[in-house]
Amino acid sequence: MTVDTKRNIAHRPNVTAENPFGLNDPTLIVPYGIVGGRMVESSDGSRFDVHDPATGAVIGSMPDMTAADAAAAVRVADETFKTWRNSNILERQKILLRLNDLFILHATDLARLIVWENGKSWADAYGEVLYSASFCAWFAGECVRQRGDVLASAIPGQRNLVIKQPIGVCALLVPWNFPAGMITRKAAPVIATGCTAVVKADPHTPFTNQAIMELMRRAGVPDGVVNSITTHKHLQEVGAELTTNRLVKKVSFTGSTRVGKILAAQAAGTLKKLSLELGGNAPLIVFEDADLPTAVAGTIASKFRGSGQTCVCANRIYVHESVYDEFAAQLAAKVKQFKVGPGFDEGVTHGPLINAAAADKWQGHVDSLVRAGGRVVAGGKREGNAVQPTVIVDVPADCVLNEEETFSPLAALIRFRDEAEVVELANRADVGLAGYFFSRDADRIFRVAEALEVGMVGANTGAISQAFIPFGGVKESGYGKEGGYEGTDEFLNKKLVAIGKNIGSPATVWG
Structure with missing residues (x-):
């Protein structure tokens, strides 16, 4: 079979009554939770609707699972861990390599699901699928790179070994803004290290999550290794169950700082290991000696990817006063070329925001910045959940964006005079995920x-996220890393094995 992995392949779904998502492989639609390899409903029989952000139409439903359902999934993962932890590392590697191939084979269908649920443009959605596959390939290699240590000993005749072992059952709480990328970035190291997991899919984007669960099954992931539950009205109860259940040894969460703090407090009772990738308020600085075309391209890559709905998006853009007007003109000219609309439409570069609340927040920030003296020089209009990528100039340094992550395609340009001043402004935020500058x-x-x-800096680039790097922040952006060898170590415990010498052993004499 020949697989076309180019982004310009025919992507518009052929929707029928029998195939409402228009997938090439309709069996990737799994409208159930998956526990122990079985498709399951909520224990109380309830379901919730999933909506298309572009139209607001209901596109399907999923089980609204409860805290009791989450606890049952944890028990399955715990029982499976007893044998999976001893699985062969080469077999785990083969599974992840097969999963990588399945991502590529079904890239069109996965991208379609992302557009349906998340609203991304086709190019963004397809790019996310390839990005997701890269984590399978990287962690396949990590299967055979989990090294221990031999340490010197202060005790004569004793040997010190440090070994690494899988931590156990992991709770993976994934967001909606990268519905394929985030489950893969978390689940691939689970498989690589011999852990097991319960994934809580985001209620906005569960179909992508469950399609990837089906691909894991096809790749050979044994039943019970990765389990997935879906919920909407029981989010808080399910979150509490996964962070307090004594069988869960590790929690990995991507989302807001507010929710991250709640989960950390809940996990403190059992001192679970945590990886928290939380909110960002990324500064982006254009210095007077920057190459302006590079700075404009980098700003667009950082600010407008996914319609600005990424945690590493530039939120405060500082431009040196000597290049301010020229940079603003070049950026506005590029942004005016964007096309907003449903992600499946030809030529669309930016899809709608995830829901009305996100569009309301964008509108509130635009209004606030204009009241503070800003001028809209590109975009600024809204239709439903679809908002135009927007550039606002003459924004004062003291503005709403210092305290709030806009999470939308809104670029607000702030003047500065010298390096010391702008670094101080950049570091004022309580969070610290990513930062960018051009010089x-x-x-x-x-x-x-x-x-x-x-935690991450892009110098002369607006694109930093890769499978091979340690992704994570400092301050109130959380702790722990995803990706790189550090992302593997997050799922392993280090254990010292001190081996003493028998008292009656003869001394060894050489020479």
Whole structure:
């Protein structure tokens, strides 16, 4: 079979009554939870609707599972862990490599599901699928890179070994903004390390999540290794169950700082290991010596990907006063070329926001910035959940974006005069996930990169996320890393094995 992996393949779904999502493989639609390899309903029989952000139409439903259902899934994962932890690392590697191939084979259908549920443009959705597959490939390699240590000993005749072992049952709480990328970034290291997991799918985007669960089954992931539950009205109860259940040893959450703090407090009772990838308020700085075309391209890559609904999006854009007007003109000219609409429509670069609340927040921030003296020079209009990518100039440094992550395609440009001033402004935020800056001065690149209080820095680039790097933040953006070898270690316990010498053993004499 020849597989076309190019982004310009025919992607509009052929919707029928029998195939309402218009997939090439309709069996990827799994409108159930998956526990122990079985498709399950909620124990109380309830379901919730899933909507298309572009139209508001109901596109399907999922089980509205309860805390009791979550506890049952945890028990299955715990029982499975007893044998899976001892599985062969080469077999785990083969599973992840097969999963990578299945992502590529079904890339069109996975991208269609992302557009249906998340509203992304086709290019964004297809790119996310390829990004997701890269985590399968990376962690397949990590299966055979889990090294321990042999340490020196202060006790004569004793040997110290450090081994790594799978941590156990993991709760994976995934967001809606990368419905394929986030489950893969969390579940792939679970498989690689011999852990098991319960995934809580986001109620906005469960069909993508469950399609990937089906691909895991086809790749050979044994029943019970990765389980998935769906819920909407029971979100808080399910979250509490997964963070307090004593059988769960690790929680990985991507979402807001507010919710992350709640989960951390709940997990404290059993001192679970946590990975928290929380909110960001990324600064982006354009210095006077920046290459402006590079800075414009980097700003677009950072700010407008996924209609601005990413945690690493630039939120506060600081531009040196000497290049401010030229940068603003170039950026506005590019942004005016964008096309907003349903993700399946030809030529659309940006889909709608996830729901009306997100569009209301965008509108509130636009209004606030204009009241503070800002001027809209590109975009600024809204139709339903669809908002135009927007550029606002003459924004004061003291504005609403200092405290709130806009999570929308809104670029607000703030003037600054010198390096020390702008670094101080950039570091005012309580969060610190990502930061960006543009400069051709080699000394400044190192100086500013080291000074920014963030977990990740993009210097002369707006694209930083990859499978091979440790993704995560500092301050109230959370702790723990995803991706890279650090993402593997998050699912492993280090254990010291100190081996003593028998008292009656003869001394060894050489020479």
